[in-house]
Amino acid sequence: MSTKxxxxxxxxxxxxxxxxxxxxxKPFERKLYIV
Known part of the structure; x- marks a missing residue:
């Protein structure tokens, strides 16, 4: 595998x-981090 x-x-x-x-x-904010 390459370094990159x-x-x-x-x-x-x-x-x-x-x-x-x-x-x-912050479980109530987790929707902000799931894309």
């Missing part, structure tokens, strides 16, 4: 973790 692909995967995982954290903290 690895970076994109890491960014995707970071976004998933951030979205999960936001859902736990």
């Amino acid at each position: 692909a690895l970076q994109e995967i890491e960014q995707g995982e970071a976004l998933l973790l951030e979205n999960a954290r936001l859902k736990q903290e």
